[in-house]
Amino acid sequence: MTGGTNGNGAVSGDLRGTGSPVPRIIPGEMVGRGADCRALDDLVQAVRGGLSRSLVITGEPGIGKTRLLEYTAQAAEGVRTVSMAGVESELRLGFAALHRMLVPFLDRVGVLPAPQRGALGSAFGLAAGSPADRFLVGLGVLTLLADVAAEQPVIWLVDDAQWLDRESLEVLGFVGRRLYADGIGLLFGARDASPGLTALDGLPTRHLSGLEPAAARALLATTVAGALSASVAARIITETGGNPLALREIAGQLTPDQLAGRSPQPHRLPVGRRLQGHFLRQVKQLPAATGTLLLLASAASSDDPAALWRAAALLDLGPGDADPALAQGVISVHPRVTFRHPLIRSAVYEGARSGDRGRVHDVLARIARQDGDQDQEAWHRAAAAVIPDQDVAASLERSAARAEQRGGYAAQAMFLA
Ligand SMILES: Nc1ncnc2c1ncn2[C@@H]1O[C@H](COP(=O)(O)OP(=O)(O)OP(=O)(O)O)[C@@H](O)[C@H]1O
Ligand SMILES: [Mg+2]
Known part of the structure; x- marks a missing residue:
């Protein structure tokens, strides 16, 4: 325990109210x-x-x-x-x-x-x-x-x-x-x-909820030494919900090229160990079937509940298995599948054993195939593959070509990577 008199209003008021352009601030200073x-x-x-x-x-x-x-x-x-x-x-x-x-x-x-x-x-x-x-x-x-x-x-x-x-x-x-x-x-x-x-x-x-986007951008700007692309910043802010700790940790875990938007970002943004550990502990207390359902939801590209239940059925899981997570507010499924916080989703995904992750990606690939969505299928098959697979690589190259045709250079790069 510490005690003492403090006497300096060190935080400058103009930086608390945020606005564009992003103010230049000193690391450690308060934003928003x-x-x-x-x-x-x-x-x-x-x-x-x-x-x-x-x-x-x-x-x-x-x-x-x-x-x-x-x-x-x-x-x-x-x-x-x-x-x-x-x-x-x-x-x-x-x-x-x-x-x-x-x-x-x-x-x-x-x-x-x-x-x-x-x-x-x-x-x-x-x-x-x-x-x-x-x-x-x-x-x-x-x-x-x-x-x-x-x-x-x-x-x-x-x-x-x-x-x-x-x-x-x-x-x-x-x-x-x-x-x-x-x-x-x-x-x-x-x-x-x-x-x-x-x-x-x-x-x-x-x-307290997350920082306002402008404040979150200002905080990111203090954390990232090099270039930061606007779309990468926007994605980080969305996935972290403006949580300052997550903003800083995620920015610290991406490479300079990823931050600058020059190389593809990971499918799910990495979450700092501290946050991840906290969220994981919550999730680990849920029944195993619920955990698998959450993993499925975390790996799914769609937030459509119907798609989730179809995929769940392939793993012998049903809507009832979501109940413990719903009761704890970890996830909601109406009208869309949403995690209480994007960080929980990342923690669930990253905290899973790779075999389990592969299993849910495999199921999601089968659903995508039923729906005739070749890109999704290729993507999930790649994520499910634990060893390099020629067949998967070929279908990813085809997806990359399709992405290029649509002008989706980031998607193209992601498939090729
Ligand atoms: N408004 C802000 N401006 C700049 N940095 C911030 C701001 N809010 C938080 N941070 C930084 O983000 C990190 C996390 O914040 P903090 O430790 O205050 O979170 P917390 O709510 O106390 O978390 P916990 O529940 O784990 O204790 C710290 O490094 C902190 O300095
Ligand atoms: Mg604290």
Whole structure:
């Protein structure tokens, strides 16, 4: 845990509002998020003025929650900020997070009325006694925070709140709902759909979605040293949904020629290991049949549900096998087959064993053949082939020739590659 006063508004305002042409920005600088930054500026200003505020920033991994907490620390002129983050391994240790949050201030427990002091003492294992009364712990924390803030307004920046133990979250939710005018700020960053977060219900929340296209382009421009073709940038932005982490990681994994649009891009864009691991863990918990269905959907070129069910039937799978994924919101199939996030689709595809990938491509090739779509058939047969195959190569060359005739040079290059 770190603490300290920060005092420079390092982020220049003109870059937050985005527009064309793409602004030149320094790596690490904030792009986009104008409305979020203004909300955080307001929070800082209120706390500086002696009011209290709480706010929960939610969003998927890599979307920029931590970045906004950093922004707040930089923008908090005249306000003390104390940062801490939840730790996954402490998830089940009752009051562990609260203890870490308050350790620097525990020398003040003397200011607390005896029952509150006792409750905090037993919550933190400092004193033997009956189990901590949550209400008294909450009141004790409130009193303690107010005592700290009486010297200088303070904002606690609590990141990765999804990994805070349940007890700490409940106390912080209790405190957040009772803040009024002590110069206290409680700002949380938390991943979406984390079960324990209901403890923070009732606190103001901002949900982050992907960056606006212009901001996403600006971020890409800082990540890519060489040339970046507009169509490659557009594809990266679409496939990442403007997720800043994914934007950066994907840009880092493509070659300079791919980024410049001089050589073909992979069928599915590579996703950074961190994001992929996260999404894969979610998907791996689903039944095997559901996983195969998702793999099929991730490899399919069409988002037509009817085509998906036809292909699924060839693998002895049916619409019922999609139910667990539908229930978790991983995918939806009406009116089109769509993954909740394009990154999940990539993670499913890349995380699969190559044999399984080959199997679904083989099925998709058979469906394409039934539909008389030679290009699709050739493409899926190539993707299914684990060893070089003359027959497949020949059909790909024919597809490349057809693509050239249509003026599809990128498609031509892809088939030839
Ligand atoms: N608006 C932005 N401008 C520039 N860079 C950004 C922006 N938002 C995020 N980033 C960068 O993208 C990366 C991912 O952002 P960040 O770590 O804040 O995501 P997160 O939501 O906290 O993810 P996680 O849930 O995994 O903790 C970081 O390198 C961060 O600096
Ligand atoms: Mg984070």
